[in-house]
Amino acid sequence: xxxxxxxxxxxxxxxxxxxxxxxxxxxxxxxxxxxxxxxxxxxxxxxxxxxxxxxxxxxxxxxxxxxxxxxxxxxxxxxxxxxxxxxxxxxxxxxxxxxxxxxxxxxxxxxxxxxxxxxxxxxxxxxxxxxxxxxxxxxxxxxxxx
Numbered sequence: 001x002x003x004x005x006x007x008x009x010x011x012x013x014x015x016x017x018x019x020x021x022x023x024x025x026x027x028x029x030x031x032x033x034x035x036x037x038x039x040x041x042x043x044x045x046x047x048x049x050x051x052x053x054x055x056x057x058x059x060x061x062x063x064x065x066x067x068x069x070x071x072x073x074x075x076x077x078x079x080x081x082x083x084x085x086x087x088x089x090x091x092x093x094x095x096x097x098x099x100x101x102x103x104x105x106x107x108x109x110x111x112x113x114x115x116x117x118x119x120x121x122x123x124x125x126x127x128x129x130x131x132x133x134x135x136x137x138x139x140x141x142x143x144x145x146x
Contacts, residue, residue: 002119002123003081003082004078004081004082004083004084004117004119004125005078006076006078006084008125009074009076009084009086009117009125010074010076010086012031012086012117012125013071013074013086013088013115014071015027015031016028016031016115016127017069017071019031020060020067020069021066021067021068021069023060023061023065023067025057025061028053028056028061029053031126031127032049032052032053032126032127032128032130033049033118033120033126033127033128034049034050035048035049035128036048036049036126036127036128036129036130037049037128037129037130038052038129038130038131039130039131039132039133040052040132041092041106041108041111041132041133041134041138042106042138042140049127058097058099059096059097059098060094060096062097064095064097064103065094065095065096065097065103066094066095067092067093067094068092068093068094069090069091069092069093069111070090070091071088071089071090072088072089072090073088073089074086074087074088075087075088082118082119083116083117083118083119084116084117084118085114085115085116085117086113086114086115086117087112087113087114087115088112088113089110089111089112089113090111090112090113091108091109091110091111092107092108092111092132093105093106093107093108094106095143102142102145103142103143103144103145104140104141104142104143105140105141105143106138106139106140106141108134108136108138109136110134110135110136111132111133111134111135112132112133112134112135113130113131113132114129114130114131115127115129115130115131116128116129116130
């Protein structure tokens with residue numbers, strides 16, 4: 001089995017945000033292990049990746065939704081031949097559609113991300129744990145209907 005490199009992890013982080021911003025569902029889902037645990041910026045508890053996919057698909061991947069991220073320096077810690085952690089600050093803003101059809105905008109100027117990557121049996125790097133948080137409280141603002 002191949003070993004993880006720092007450059008490989010950084011590349012996966014950029015690939016992740018590209019898929020999220022581009023609303024590329026299949027590429028986005030393929031970034032995660034199905035058994036991954038995820039803490040969203042506004043989440044009070046961890047949720048399984050499979051549940052997160054459904055929620056993010058509904059809220060972030062619709063035609064009236066958008067995601068923008070500006071990444072800071074990505075620090076990578078290699079924990080073993082097949083395990084690494086990426087931690088980085090970012091500015092994050094979204095327009096999302098809620099289940100009731102309302103649209104809200106959220107700006108998170110001081111967001112932090114931690115993603116744990118592991119190489120699977122096929123040699124693919126997958127996120128097995130993700131934690132996004134904000135240095136300041138986040139308040140969604142209701143947007144006009146389109």
